[in-house]
Amino acid sequence: xxxxxxxxxxxxxxxxxxxxxxxxxxxxxxxxxxxxxxxxxxxxxxxxxxxxxxxxxxxxxxxxxxxxxxxxxxxxxxxxxxxxxxxxxxxxxxxxxxxxxxxxxxxxxxxxxxxxxxxxxxxxxxxxxxxxxxxxxxxxxxxxxxxxxxxxxxxxxxxxxxxxxxxxxxxxxxxxxxxxxxxxxxxxxxxxxxxxxxxxxxxxxxxxxxxxxxxxxxxxxxxxxxxxxxxxxxxxxxxxxxxxxxxxxxxxxxxxxxxxxxxxxxxxxxxxxxxxxxxxxxxxxxxxxxxxxxxxxxxxxxxxxxxxxxxxxxxxxxxxxxxxxxxxxxxxxxxxxxxxxxxxxxxxxxxxxxxxxxxxxxxxxxxxxxxxxxxxxxxxxxxxxxxxxxxxxxxxxxxxxxxxxxxxxxxxxxxxxxxxxxxxxxxxxxxxxxxxxxxxxxxxxxxxxxxxxxxxxxxxxxxxxxxxxxxxxxxxxxxxxxxxxxxxxxxxxxxxxxxxxxxxxxxxxxxxxxxxxxxxxxxxxxxxxxxxxxxxxxxxxxxxxxxxxxxxxxxxxxxxxxxxxxxxxxxxxx
Amino acid sequence: xxxxxxxxxxxxxxxxxxxxxxxxxxxxxxxxxxxxxxxxxxxxxxxxxxxxxxxxxxxxxxxxxxxxxxxxxxxxxxxxxxxxxxxxxxxxxxxxxxxxxxxxxxxxxxxxxxxxxxxxxxxxxxxxxxxxxxxxxxxxxxxxxxxxxxxxxxxxxxxxxxxxxxxxxxxxxxxxxxxxxxxxxxxxxxxxxxxxxxxxxxxxxxxxxxxxxxxxxxxxxxxxxxxxxxxxxxxxxxxxxxxxxxxxxxxxxxxxxxxxxxxxxxxxxxxxxxxxxxxxxxxxxxxxxxxxxxxxxxxxxxxxxxxxxxxxxxxxxx
Numbered sequence: 002x003x004x005x006x007x008x009x010x011x012x013x014x015x016x017x018x019x020x021x022x023x024x025x026x027x028x029x030x031x032x033x034x035x036x037x038x039x040x041x042x043x044x045x046x047x048x049x050x051x052x053x054x055x056x057x058x059x060x061x062x063x064x065x066x067x068x069x070x071x072x073x074x075x076x077x078x079x080x081x082x083x084x085x086x087x088x089x090x091x092x093x094x095x096x097x098x099x100x101x102x103x104x105x106x107x108x109x110x111x112x113x114x115x116x117x118x119x120x121x122x123x124x125x126x127x128x129x130x131x132x133x134x135x136x137x138x139x140x141x142x143x144x145x146x147x148x149x150x151x152x153x154x155x156x157x158x159x160x161x162x163x164x165x166x167x168x169x170x171x172x173x174x175x176x177x178x179x180x181x182x183x184x185x186x187x188x189x190x191x192x193x194x195x196x197x198x199x200x201x202x203x204x205x206x207x208x209x210x211x212x213x214x215x216x217x218x219x220x221x222x223x224x225x226x227x228x229x230x231x232x233x234x235x236x237x238x239x240x241x242x243x244x245x246x247x248x249x250x251x252x253x254x255x256x257x258x259x260x261x262x263x264x265x266x267x268x269x270x271x272x273x274x275x276x277x278x279x280x281x282x283x284x285x286x287x288x289x290x291x292x293x294x295x296x297x298x299x300x301x302x303x304x305x306x307x308x309x310x311x312x313x314x315x316x317x318x319x320x321x322x323x324x325x326x327x328x329x330x331x332x333x334x335x336x337x338x339x340x341x342x343x344x345x346x347x348x349x350x351x352x353x354x355x356x357x358x359x360x361x362x363x364x365x366x367x368x369x370x371x372x373x374x375x376x377x378x379x380x381x382x383x384x385x386x387x388x389x390x391x392x393x394x395x396x397x398x399x400x401x402x403x404x405x406x407x408x409x410x411x412x413x414x415x416x417x418x419x420x421x422x423x424x425x426x427x428x429x430x431x432x433x434x435x436x437x438x439x440x441x442x443x444x445x446x447x448x449x450x451x452x453x454x455x456x457x458x459x460x461x462x463x464x465x466x467x468x469x470x471x472x473x474x475x476x477x478x479x480x481x482x483x484x485x486x487x488x489x490x491x492x493x494x495x496x497x498x499x500x501x502x503x504x505x506x507x508x509x510x511x512x513x514x515x516x517x518x519x520x521x522x523x524x525x526x527x528x529x530x531x532x533x534x535x536x537x538x539x540x541x542x543x544x545x546x547x548x549x550x551x552x553x554x555x556x557x558x559x560x561x562x563x564x565x566x567x568x569x570x571x572x573x574x575x
Numbered sequence: 576x577x578x579x580x581x582x583x584x585x586x587x588x589x590x591x592x593x594x595x596x597x598x599x600x601x602x603x604x605x606x607x608x609x610x611x612x613x614x615x616x617x618x619x620x621x622x623x624x625x626x627x628x629x630x631x632x633x634x635x636x637x638x639x640x641x642x643x644x645x646x647x648x649x650x651x652x653x654x655x656x657x658x659x660x661x662x663x664x665x666x667x668x669x670x671x672x673x674x675x676x677x678x679x680x681x682x683x684x685x686x687x688x689x690x691x692x693x694x695x696x697x698x699x700x701x702x703x704x705x706x707x708x709x710x711x712x713x714x715x716x717x718x719x720x721x722x723x724x725x726x727x728x729x730x731x732x733x734x735x736x737x738x739x740x741x742x743x744x745x746x747x748x749x750x751x752x753x754x755x756x757x758x759x760x761x762x763x764x765x766x767x768x769x770x771x772x773x774x775x776x777x778x779x780x781x782x783x784x785x786x787x788x789x790x791x792x793x794x795x796x797x798x799x800x801x802x803x804x805x806x807x808x809x810x811x812x813x814x815x816x817x818x819x820x821x822x823x824x825x826x827x828x829x830x831x832x833x834x835x836x837x838x839x840x841x842x843x844x845x846x847x848x849x850x851x852x853x854x855x856x857x858x859x860x861x862x863x864x865x866x867x868x869x870x871x872x873x874x875x876x877x878x879x880x881x882x883x884x885x886x887x888x889x890x891x892x893x
Contacts, residue, residue: 101851102613103659108622110615185625187618241659259658260665260847261742261839286742286837289847293740293837300731300739451852454616456608457623464616472616494617 007059014052021144022048024516030060034517037131038385042517044126044134045221047142084554086570091282092553094564095294095303099260099287104243106232107178110187112475112562115229116307117263117285119563121162122232122248125153125172126225128478130328130559132385134225138167138233138249148216148515153209153224159249159272161235167249169203174236176201176211176224188230190493191223191482216513218520219479226563227478251278251567262286276567283566298323298548305556306548307564311368312424317548318369326547329373330476330560331381334428335487336538337496339468344415344441349408351535355394356401357435364541366431367424372543378531379483380524381542383560386480386517388525394532401439414442418463419471420453428471428540443469458493465496472496476545476560484508484527488536499536576880580873587869591862598861599640602854608632612852613657630656632854643858653855655848662859665844670826670863673833673840676741677825679756680763685818688768689811692775693802696810699780708776711769720831722762727835730758741836759836763829767821774817778810785809812883819875827864 015023025046029039036057043053100114106122109115125139142153159167179188181198200212213220224231235247246254249272252265263285267278286303288294291313297303298317309317317323338345338354345351355377364372373382376394380387405411417432419425429445436443448463453470455462464470472494477483486494489505507530511523531537545560555568610626611618627633631642646653652662688711695707714722731739743755782788783806791801826841833843841860848856 100658102657108614108626110618182621183625185619185622185629187614187622189619189622190617193619256745258745259660286740288837289843290834290837293835296727296732296739297837300735302739450616451612454611457611457616457618458620493619 011056011059014056018048019143021046021146021515024518026056026060028516028518029056038517041131041133041385045219046144046515047221049141050136083568085573086279086554086568087573088279088570089281090571091284092280092305092566092569092571093303094283094285094305094307094566095288095297096285096307097288097291097294097309099262099285099289103241103259104246104257106175106230106234106242107184107186107188109229112308113287116562116564117257118232118246119226119250120252120265120283121246121250121254121268122234123250124224124226124228124231124233126221127563127565128222128225128227128559128561130557132383132478134221137226138172142221144218144220144515148218148220148513149213151211151213151220152204153211155207155209156272157207160270161247161249162245162253162268163247165235165237167233167235168206169209170206171236172209172233173201173203175233176209176231179230186230188228190486191228193493194485195220195223216515218513218515219481222479223481225478226559227561229561251276252283255282260287260289278567279570280566301550304550304553305564305566307558308562309546309548310423311371311543311546312427314546314548315369317546318371322551324549324551324553326549326556326558327371328545328547328558328560329381329383329542330545331379331383331474331478331480331483331542332476332545332560333375333379333381333474333539333542334425335379335472335474335496336428336432336540337467337470337472338535338537339496339498340500340534340536341498342468344408344410344413345468347408347410348534349404350410350413350441352533353401353404353408353439354436354441355535355538356397356404357439357441358432358538358540359396359435360394360540363428363431364543367427368541368543371546372541375539375541376528376532377535377537377539378528379480379487379539380528381480383542384480384524386511386520386524388521388528391525391528391532398438405439405441411440412442413440414444415469416446416467417443417469417471418446418448418453418467420450421447422450423473425471425473432471465494467496470496476562478561481512484511488531497536499534501530501534501536504530504534576877580877583869583873583876587866587873590869591865594865595644595858595862596640598858599643599854600636602849602852602857603636609656609852609854632656639854643855652859655856656853657847657851662855665856666841666859666863669839669841669844669860672838673826673829673842675752676756676759676763676829676838676840677822679753679760680767680825681818683760684764684767684771687764688771689775689814691768692772692777692814693779693807693810695772696776696779696783704776707772708769711772713769714765715767715769717765718831719762719766719829720835722765723759723832723835726758726761739836741833741838759829759832759838762832763825771814771817771821774814775810778813779806782806782810808882812879815878815882816875819871819878822871823864823868826867827860 025042028034040053040057096113096116098113100117101111102114104114104118109118123137126134127137129135138156139153140156142151144151155169155172161167177199178184179186180192180196194214195217197214202210204210238247251268251271253268255264255266257263265283267281271277294306295314295316298306318325338351360374364370364374417429419429426447429447433443433445454464459465464472485508486492488495488499489508490500507523507527511520514520514523547558549556552572554572557565609630609632610623614622614626654661655665691707695704698704727739730737737758738755741755741759743752788805791805830842830846833840845860
């Protein structure tokens with residue numbers, strides 16, 4: 002295509018685009034954001050994928066951006082290129098621990114439940130492993146001028162597995178079921194302050210509008226596969242969802258045995274012909290303990306492990322017969338320090354504790370290097386809005402000791418609470434050692450999860466009430482929930498009891514921002530403020546690891562725990 | 576005998592009642608509430624309250640306990656808290672799976688350990704005796720999960736002869752099921768062999784020294800007949816008691832083995848129920864294991880009296 006024709010087409014696209022879309026194109030054209038961020042943000046604000054693709058190559062200066070998310074979200078090893086696979090066959094997958102509760106889209110809260118649910122069910126969009134939103138049951142979406150109303154165009158010609166057409170009414174009823182407090186949905190945490198009861202309306206058969214509680218620039222993520230519960234189910238459905246797994250997805254449930262396993266057959270009538278599964282069947286086995294699934298992978302009883310931890314599955318990392326797919330994620334540990342209780346009511350003590358931590362040693366020792374180093378804010382390197390120009394906090398014992406001396410604290414004793422899962426007790430012991438180096442006596446108190454979390458409300462939970470503790474958080478595609486729930490004055494998970502009006506204002510600014518430039522500007526201010534205040538220590542964000550046999554190709558996963566094997570199969574040479 | 580059995584059944588019912596009270600209230604002493612445990616720490620308080628209401632776990636403990644007992648009397652064990660299935664749909668298949676593993680372990684270990692014990696007794700003090708007794712005890716001293724890891728590394732990962740899981744595919748034939756269950760069964764064999772063999776050996780040595788054995792030998796009976804008719808019949812009494820008491824352990828105490836081999840037996844069910852605060856499942860599973868314990872010890876007592884007329888059950892009182 003000639004330069005003239007390209008310019009003409011770009012102008013035509015710009016003429017038909019909203020102010021927000023034009024702003025994004027300007028930002029990319031000026032080199033303020035990277036190509037990847039342009040694509041990702043374009044998908045969030047609802048630009049069509051072909052247009053994004055065209056603009057990505059036609060515009061842009063090729064300048065290197067200083068704040069681009071160069072290492073975001075992609076598979077950092079393997080799993081990248083599509084390979085030739087044989088059609089047919091049954092893929093055996095292992096999952097640990099598998100669904101631990103009844104599989105009900107409204108209530109499901111665990112990775113296992115989510116993983117099996119999203120084989121037969123679908124979302125409005127799919128948050129892929131680059132954190133880009135791929136349209137699924139929504140064809141497109143647009144915000145109004147301030148981002149307080151989002152309009153989704155619903156795909157036509159899609160049917161549920163029983164042959165019933167999927168309409169805008171099904172979408173609106175699925176979302177309203179989640180935002181209605183009486184249903185006790187697990188999505189209420191995500192929708193708090195964003196989407197109230199009955200705010201989703203089916204305008205016609207193919208249009209749904211969401212009238213939000215306030216402007217929100219990342220709303221499409223909250224109704225994408227990034228939200229555990231936002232699965233589209235038939236409006237007329239009642240009864241137990243797990244009996245038939247009604248959905249529109251590429252797999253139909255064949256047999257489900259709770260606590261044991263599930264099998265699916267391919268849905269040959271799937272609406273997207275490019276994603277009709279190449280395999281005939283998939284069988285998923287559940288393993289209550291991770292070690293059992295690692296053994297099953299090593300002995301060849303399963304072809305794929307959907308997810309294994311770097312700590313539990315070290316044996317797989319160097320196994321020549323196994324391919325490991327690594328995804329950067331926002332999975333993290335929050336080390337809270339009560340900002341309103343001695344000795345951490347003095348920010349110098351909090352800063353000193355954070356400076357005593359050797360993050361590189363933690364990442365190498367606990368995860369064999371399979372983690373990103375944290376910089377004491379929830380802005381993980383995986384997020385495109387994270388400003389990487391903010392200086393990384395490194396271990397500096399001399400400075401830490403000086404701060405402790407300035408604060409006049411020496412030999413203070415603090416109980417460090419956590420529970421006996423993952424690497425948490427190891428981290429507690431290591432923090433104890435770091436504390437000793439600066440004169441803080443930390444005493445780990447490791448209990449079971451039930452004791453640590455208690456009733457999970459202030460006043461009835463060691464997690465939220467203790468002076469110091471370590472809490473495990475799963476992956477989210479955007480940091481909104483972490484920023485609000487963990488750290489705002491009214492945050493329901495604010496274990497640090499951090500109250501800072503400036504921070505609250507900045508978070509509001511970040512959440513409401515519609516363009517990536519404004520989001521990144523707010524992010525930088527938040528990162529700098531949190532680094533100074535240090536209400537919590539965020540030592541690392543570890544990778545989501547998946548393993549496959551060498552003869553299995555095209556397995557895709559997201560760090561939420563979804564897996565997509567529509568293109569997967571056994572390689573032609575095997 | 577009938578009076579004895581009736582008395583034991585009555586005592587058994589009292590034991591089960593006490594067990595049910597103990598399990599229910601002890602489990603409720605554990606911190607955290609049920610809805611929170613099911614939905615996780617990050618679910619909203621409204622969601623937790625709604626689930627607790629739906630499950631009835633917001634009711635007073637005594638009400639919950641009475642409701643559960645009423646259900647038992649009607650043959651309804653309730654539904655599991657986490658997966659919302661009828662408890663009976665989970666419990667009976669789990670019990671049957673545990674029974675299969677126990678049966679296989681017994682089929683291997685009982686003849687093997689009795690033979691070993693008798694052989695050691697017949698060669699008392701010899702090297703063969705020491706190998707059997709010391710070897711058996713050493714094997715029993717190693718925890719079952721260590722055996723599990725060793726056997727998995729050698730036979731599954733190393734030689735690739737046997738599967739690393741005990742969860743045989745649905746619809747498998749008997750031989751396939753045996754193949755899947757061999758490794759966990761052998762873990763139990765190693766743990767039980769030393770114990771049973773030692774009892775068999777001690778009983779045999781005692782019988783060999785007894786006057787009736789000496790008389791039988793002096794009157795010229797062949798050694799095989801002496802062993803079969805006089806020694807074994809008397810020496811195996813304590814062994815049978817030991818074996819019967821292991822039934823309860825095999826049917827409900829194999830939590831770690833079942834977890835390592837991913838076997839959906841009753842041990843794993845109890846573990847899962849305890850960690851999820853799933854009281855209906857926990858209560859039902861513990862009570863069923865309690866029944867198995869009571870029945871197996873009762874059978875042991877009856878067998879004891881049948882094999883040894885000197886022991887008259889309830890005879891002293893009648």
